[in-house]
Amino acid sequence: xxxxxxxEYFRTQVRQDPEVPSAVAAIRTLLEFLKRDQTGETxxxxxxxxxxxxxxxxxxxxxxxxxxxxxxxxxxxxxxxLEHPDLSQCKKVMVERGELFLKKIxxxxxxxxxxxxTFIKDGAKILTHSxxxxxxxxLESAAADKKRFTVYVTESQPDSAGQMADKLQNLNxxxxxxxxxxxxxxxxxxxxxxxxxxGVVESGGIINKIGTYQLxxxxxxxxKPFYVVAESFKFVRLYPLNQQDVPERFxxxxxxxxxxxxxxxxxxxxxxxxxxxITLLFTDLGVLTPSAVSDxxxxxxx
Amino acid sequence: xSILHIAAVVVSGTSVVVYMYTWCLSSSIxxxxxxxxxxxxxxxxxxxxxxxxxxxxxxxxxxxxxVKRLAKKLERQQIPLRxxxxxKVSLFSHLHQYSRKAPLTQQLSIPSTVIHPSIVRLGLQYxxxxxxxxxxxxxALLHAFKQVIRDYTTPPNEELSRDLVNKLKPYISxxxxxxxxxxxxxxxxxxxxxxxxxxxxxxxxxxxxxxLLTCIDRYIEEKIVLAAKAISKYAIEKxxxxxxxxxxxxxxxxxxxxxxxxxxxxxxxxxxxDSRPRLEGREALRRLVQRGISCTYxxxxxxxxILPEVSKVFLGAHALLANGYVMSRxxxxxxxxxxxxxxxxxxxxxxxxxxxxxxQTDSFVxxxxxxPDDLMVTRKGKTQLENWQDVSSLGLxxxxxxxxxxxxxxxxxxxxxxxxxxxxxxxxxVKNLDQ
Numbered sequence: 117x118x119x120x121x122x123x124e125y126f127r128t129q130v131r132q133d134p135e136v137p138s139a140v141a142a143i144r145t146l147l148e149f150l151k152r153d154q155t156g157e158t159x160x161x162x163x164x165x166x167x168x169x170x171x172x173x174x175x176x177x178x179x180x181x182x183x184x185x186x187x188x189x190x191x192x193x194x195x196x197x198l199e200h201p202d203l204s205q206c207k208k209v210m211v212e213r214g215e216l217f218l219k220k221i222x223x224x225x226x227x228x229x230x231x232x233x234t235f236i237k238d239g240a241k242i243l244t245h246s247x248x249x250x251x252x253x254x255l256e257s258a259a260a261d262k263k264r265f266t267v268y269v270t271e272s273q274p275d276s277a278g279q280m281a282d283k284l285q286n287l288n289x290x291x292x293x294x295x296x297x298x299x300x301x302x303x304x305x306x307x308x309x310x311x312x313x314x315g316v317v318e319s320g321g322i323i324n325k326i327g328t329y330q331l332x333x334x335x336x337x338x339x340k341p342f343y344v345v346a347e348s349f350k351f352v353r354l355y356p357l358n359q360q361d362v363p364e365r366f367x368x369x370x371x372x373x374x375x376x377x378x379x380x381x382x383x384x385x386x387x388x389x390x391x392x393x394i395t396l397l398f399t400d401l402g403v404l405t406p407s408a409v410s411d412x413x414x415x416x417x418x
Numbered sequence: 419x420s421i422l423h424i425a426a427v428v429v430s431g432t433s434v435v436v437y438m439y440t441w442c443l444s445s446s447i448x449x450x451x452x453x454x455x456x457x458x459x460x461x462x463x464x465x466x467x468x469x470x471x472x473x474x475x476x477x478x479x480x481x482x483x484x485v486k487r488l489a490k491k492l493e494r495q496q497i498p499l500r501x502x503x504x505x506k507v508s509l510f511s512h513l514h515q516y517s518r519k520a521p522l523t524q525q526l527s528i529p530s531t532v533i534h535p536s537i538v539r540l541g542l543q544y545x546x547x548x549x550x551x552x553x554x555x556x557x558a559l560l561h562a563f564k565q566v567i568r569d570y571t572t573p574p575n576e577e578l579s580r581d582l583v584n585k586l587k588p589y590i591s592x593x594x595x596x597x598x599x600x601x602x603x604x605x606x607x608x609x610x611x612x613x614x615x616x617x618x619x620x621x622x623x624x625x626x627x628x629x630l631l632t633c634i635d636r637y638i639e640e641k642i643v644l645a646a647k648a649i650s651k652y653a654i655e656k657x658x659x660x661x662x663x664x665x666x667x668x669x670x671x672x673x674x675x676x677x678x679x680x681x682x683x684x685x686x687x688x689x690x691x692d693s694r695p696r697l698e699g700r701e702a703l704r705r706l707v708q709r710g711i712s713c714t715y716x717x718x719x720x721x722x723x724i725l726p727e728v729s730k731v732f733l734g735a736h737a738l739l740a741n742g743y744v745m746s747r748x749x750x751x752x753x754x755x756x757x758x759x760x761x762x763x764x765x766x767x768x769x770x771x772x773x774x775x776x777x778q779t780d781s782f783v784x785x786x787x788x789x790p791d792d793l794m795v796t797r798k799g800k801t802q803l804e805n806w807q808d809v810s811s812l813g814l815x816x817x818x819x820x821x822x823x824x825x826x827x828x829x830x831x832x833x834x835x836x837x838x839x840x841x842x843x844x845x846x847x848v849k850n851l852d853q
Contacts, residue, residue, distance in 0.1 A: 319829070319838045355836045357656065357730070357763040357828055391838070392825075407840035414837075414844055 122149055122169060123176050130177075135249060139185025139349050140222060142173050146189055147214045150207060159206060166190055178370040180315030180323050180386075184352035185221075188416065192217045224347040224400035225253050232310070232345055232398040233258040240265040241306045243299075243335075246272035246325040247280040248312025250345045254398075259287055266290045268302055272325060274383060296327050303338045313346040315366070316399075318355045318413055320391035320406025322346070323362065326384060332393035341395040348401050351413050356388045434461070476598055477784050480512045492595070495588035496532045498525035500595045504790050507813040514598070515787040521545050522596050536565040537589045541596035550698075552736050552772065553642055553670050556602045559593070560634050563610060567630050571623070578626050579617045586611070598786050601737030601745070601774040609637060641771040645833035646671055649767055650678040652831050653732070656765060661686040661729045664757075666718075667747045668698040668705075669734025671767050676732075677709050687711070689728060693718040693749045695792040695816065718749050725760045735768040740846060741777045742824035742839045744768075748817045751781075754826035763828040766839070770832050773846055781820040790814035 122145050129141040149169050153162070170186035193210045228250055236242065236258040242265055244251050255267065267289055269280045273296060284291040294302050309331060313322040322328070322344050335342045356362045365373060367384040376382055391406030398404075401412055434457065478484040479502070492499050503517035523542050526533070540562045543549040549558045563586070570585070572578045590607060593599065599607075613633045617626045653675045657663070663686055665672050676688060688711055692699025699715065706713050716724050731753060737745040744750070744766050754764050778784060793814045794803045806812050824839035834845060 318836060353835075355829060357765075358761075361656075407838060410838050410841040411844045414841070414848065 118149070118152065119169065119172050123172060126173055126176060137181060137185075137225070137249070137347065137349075138177055138179055139181040139347075140218065142170070142177075142182045142185050143189045143214070143218055143221070143349075145173060146170070146186065147211065147218065150211050150214060157203070159203070162207070162210075163190065174365070175370055175374070178365060178368065178373060180352055180354075180366050181350050183366075184315055185349045187353075188349050188351075189214065189217060191416075221347065221349050221400075224349070225250055227400040228345050228347060228398050229253040229257040231403055232343070233261055233263075235308070235343065235398075236263055236265055237307075238263050238265070240308060241268070242266070243268045243270075243302065243306040243309045243331070244280070245270050245309075245311045245328055245331050248345075250312045250347065251310055252280065252283055254310065254345055255284065255289060256287060259289055266292070268292050268294050268306060270294055270296050270299060270327060270331070272296065272327060274385075296330075299327075299331055300334050303334045303340065306340060308341045308343060309335045310343045310345060313344050313350055314386060315352045315354070316344075316346050316350050316397065316409060317352060317388070318410055320394065320397070320409040321356070322389050322394065322397075323352075323354075323356075323366065323386050324389065326387045329359075329387045329389045329393075332389045336393050342393060343396050343398060344394055345398045348399050348412070348416070351409070351416060353413070359388055362386070362388050474784075476514060476594065477512055479514055492591060495591055497588055497592045497595060498522060500525075504807060505813045506787070507815045509782060510785065510787055510815065510817075513785060513787050515790065516545070517791065518546060518789045519791075522592070532588055533592050534562075534566045534569065534589065536562045537592060541593050544593065544597040551668065551670055552600045552602045553769075555600055556606050556771075557638060557642060559603050560606060560610075560638055564631055564634050567627055567634075570627070577619055578621075578623060579615050579619065582614050583611055586614075601776070602772045605771050605774065606637065610634065641769060645769040645771070646674050648833040649769065649831050650675045652836055653765070653767060654679045654682060654684065656730070656829075656831075656836075657684050657686055659685040662689065662727050663687070664689045664691060664725070664728045664731045664753070664762075665702060666691045666699070666731075666733055666750060666753050667693070667696070668702040669767070671769070672732050672734045673702055673705050675767060676706060676711060680709055680711050687713065689714045689716065689724055691716055691718055691721060691724075691749075691753065694795075696747075698747070718752065721753060721756050722760075725756060725762060728757070728760075728762050731757045731762055731764045733764065733766050735766050735772060736819060737776075738766075738768050738773045738830065738842050739778050739821070740773075740775050740843050741779070742842050743778055744822040744824075744827060744830075744839070745778070745819055746822065748781075748820045751820045751822040751826070754822045758826045764826060765829045765831060766822075766827050767831045770834060770845060770849065773842060773849070775846065778821055779823075781817070785820075786818040788816040788818050790816050792816055 125148055126141055126145040129136065129144055130138065146166060146169060149166065153165060167190070170183070170190070173182055173186065193213045232254045236254075240263075242255070244267060258265065267284055269284070269291060271293055281291050281293050311322075311324055311328055311331065313324050315323040317323060332342050354363070364379060367386055368379060368382055369385055372382055373379075391409075394406050396403055396405060397409060399412075404412065436457075475484050475488045489499050500514075500516055500520075500522050502515050503520065504515060506513075506515050521542055522545065523538060526538065540549070540558055543558065544555065549555055566586070566589070567582070570582060572581060586607075590599070613630060617629070621629075649671060657679045661684075663676070665676070665688060679686065688706055690699045690703045690706070690713055692715065703713055703715055714724070733744075733746060733750055733753065735744050735746045739745060757764050776784070790806075793816055794801055794806070803814070806814055827839045830837050830839050830842070832845065837845065
């Protein structure tokens, strides 16, 4: 009942504002839950209810960002000691902290864009993959800085999320859509590759739309820099060793996971790019090398 | 080198005086600025010489001055000096090479008044190879120190916190002579020395002794036993059904992990890789087969033949260095290299008490040379290399450790979690903050 309402709330958030990252929508939902919840008696019970809600939201949208954002939110509000003996006081403190966290991360996309757009030089040719709102923000701020550059976007099947091309045309940036298979062909022409990420793992690698790994391998072979832009709430405590090691619940869309029994028939929607292929990561914590990601994760989670 | 330090101080002092004189004489600010920078660099250079750490003595065996200094120190502590045996390969002539047939205890007088009997026994166990493996050696060392503390009585007019530390110094030199200390033993000794010096002076002797004994017990429990449980918990997540796991030699931690995973009903099989002259893989094989795990046994020369079948490689470590290099049994870096070319993930399992602040980029500078006679093998009544000492151009090299660069290691599993190899300095920094 309350959970159904919350899932609806989450879906409306995403529908109303397509620009909002799914993790932010999830965190707003969790804050709503905190405000509405009447049944919690103890702090431990409250935490358990929050974890339950995160699981429910993961079933609605199986991206890595929802899982990582939810876990970070939980840690942020309950990490320091809550000394008030009265539960409603504690809840108020938690809600305040939650609002603070939300405000911080709502600004993270602009922070990332500010860091990254200086790496785009005048006359650059950029290759990007699929549709990422962070990359869009970066290109927007580079265009606002009066830089001239051209963008190649991959078609990114199976769900051809190449709506990036329309948005870039609206910004008057010359854009070309290329086939996923033409990445190797186009690589010699481009100067740099910028992709977003759905999740950043402990090793410094990323989980992103399928096709990113190929892009990274090609750019390494051509010695082109491969940049990743991601907000810090996408850092997740996974450590995949290879493609098979990524948990199933992230590989497929939420509806597929519920509907289909034998997942071996389904095509995975994400892949894992190891840190050796990534040049730099742009996050709101700063510009990091892949080996520094583990350092930041230890700071965030310990 | 103390003469060097005095000379440095004298020269820097005179340079300051000369600078002041010229500054007073010169009227132009331009000249004095140059003079200031020149002298400040000279002073900084000499100050740097004063604080830089010296190389440890056991890797400078070819320097006669260092050897003489070591002999004097051992004479003062009344510990016999162990002499090197046999011809040393020139690339490793800066390391000690002892023979197992000439243990240090033969030169000790019985009963020895300087060295506690449990330490003598421990030294003998180390030098004969009865206690081997970094965890086993550290635990045996801590138990021997517990016995030493139990038998200790503070002499009159002395404080326990200072006298006990001084008593431990000759024991540590003795153990070093029997077999060079490992990184884990070094960390354990540092911890004990810190605990002893932190004993408040008004504490009564019995109370202090019980406190120290509980400290040591807690160290063993936390850093070794519980750490092994935590590491198994993380490692089991990485073992999936149908895996073929390759292990090298006998690492107590890796064997523990595999046995726990088997108990949690994971379906996997193990390939044990072994190498001469220690043939430690046979011990690992025995332990795993006893639990019922299906194993294959190969020698390291068959590595590239067997690797296409392997899905993961689990390696133990002797120490993890501050630049992310893994120091382990000789042969480990070879396995990591070949596994990398076959794209097989390499996982290293290591407790955090084995992390050390040393930095090494090669296996030459700091290593251990084992008894060269171990390389002689007797087959069908004939012993090859029996008279190797008579051949003047022949040298036998029996290395014990090698270092693996972090690019070959995919994941390090510690009791703090799964970290990439490059994050070892972060863990060291977090540990230092805790202390």
